[in-house]
Amino acid sequence: MYRVSKLRSSTIALSSVLSLTRFSSSFSESSFVHPTAIVHPNAVLGQGVSIGPFCTVGSSAKLGNGCRLNTGSHIYGNTELGERCVLMTGAVVGDDLPGRTVMGSNNMIGHYAIVGVKCQDLKYKPGDECFLDVGDNNEIREHTSIHRSSKSRDRTVCERAENVIFCRVIGNNNLIMGSCHIAHDCKVGNNNIFANGTLLGGHVVVGDHAHTAGATVVHQFCHIGSFSFIGGGSVVSQDVPKYMMVSGERTELRGLNLEGLRRHGFTSTEITSLRTAYRRIFMPVDEDVRGFEERLAELEQDEKLANVPAVCYMAQSIRDSFEESRRGICKYRHWTSS
Structure with missing residues (x-):
């Protein structure tokens, strides 16, 4: 005691x-x-x-x-x-x-x-x-x-x-x-x-x-x-x-x-896939008239990118932001390839 x-x-x-x-x-x-x-x-x-x-x-x-x-x-x-x-x-x-x-x-x-x-x-x-x-x-x-x-x-x-x-x-x-x-x-x-x-x-x-x-x-x-x-x-x-x-x-x-991803051990393949996915969603080419939702859906159906877990997590994170109780994602500039 x-x-x-x-x-x-x-x-x-x-x-x-x-x-x-x-x-x-x-x-x-x-x-x-x-x-x-x-x-x-x-x-x-x-x-x-x-x-x-x-x-x-x-x-x-x-x-x-x-x-x-x-x-x-x-x-x-x-x-x-x-x-x-x-x-x-x-x-x-x-x-x-x-x-x-x-x-x-x-x-x-x-x-x-x-x-x-x-x-x-x-x-x-x-x-x-x-x-x-x-x-x-x-x-x-x-x-x-x-x-x-x-x-x-x-x-x-x-x-x-x-x-x-x-x-x-x-x-x-x-x-x-x-x-x-x-x-x-x-x-x-x-x-x-x-x-x-x-x-x-x-x-x-x-x-x-x-x-x-x-x-x-x-x-x-x-x-x-x-x-x-x-x-x-x-x-x-x-x-x-x-x-x-x-x-x-x-x-x-x-x-x-990108720097944060590298520091936390993301592979070059994962980073390349994420960059490709990002461009498809947020940087469509000039003649691309599809809407944001269509581009996101197309990405999720892509046979190659859909098999990369990091890409799936990113796409789901974006989609979750548009649930009824959420605030949507931050604004983004409508960049083009020109």
Whole structure:
């Protein structure tokens, strides 16, 4: 059993901290809790946890082994951190709301980042459960804000382990640079890079290996396809299909994200096939009077290209963007072969 220590807190107003003590009721001898930290006795701390000066850990918090809270960082509400998570100075994780915030292992939350707090959506009703579930190995840099869902149990990307289903709003291995914002009900996959000042509106869906340059703004309900690239200062108001590169004040397709495809191991055959498919859809010859839908259907029936999985994924990504609840794809220039 772990030894329990309680310190006097004469310098703190007792009326505001009746349920708090300076130490957790359960921590190992190798853990460190600074005397000025306030840790609720019901909080659960794993082995080797380090809690620095002026930190706060709430009653329902669970910290995995090796977590580290730097000066002035705080964990509120029903919040669970996996192993070896780090909160930098001023970081806040969780909120005293129904629902919960769950983070996997090896996540870093930067200076003054805010993760798992109440959304900024007027349709959220006080008392409703709201959630944020984050995977492993994410780096969330300074002044970033990531909000909980606006609707009860609005979570996707489910995985099953030991007969329990875990759902994640943000996947694994994402780099979210400084001053980014991920709003309510977003779904973010794995291995994405959001450069400084990237702003995602509510209900945005991002695939895997997408990359935004700085000061990118994405309109609510848009979908950003896997392996896509968004140029700096862009305003995305419609879907970006898989493998595409877009930019502009109102984004236009600028071609395939060729450099990104090469870096992620796409073969020369796959890239050549994708380029051929792109030209057929978006760069018809002068005399081609067929409509967009006809060109896309013809591509899907092409015996050679239809056997290349990457081409099929791209075509399906484009087609999905025109479903009833979707916003269509970004504008594209009607290039010709001349």
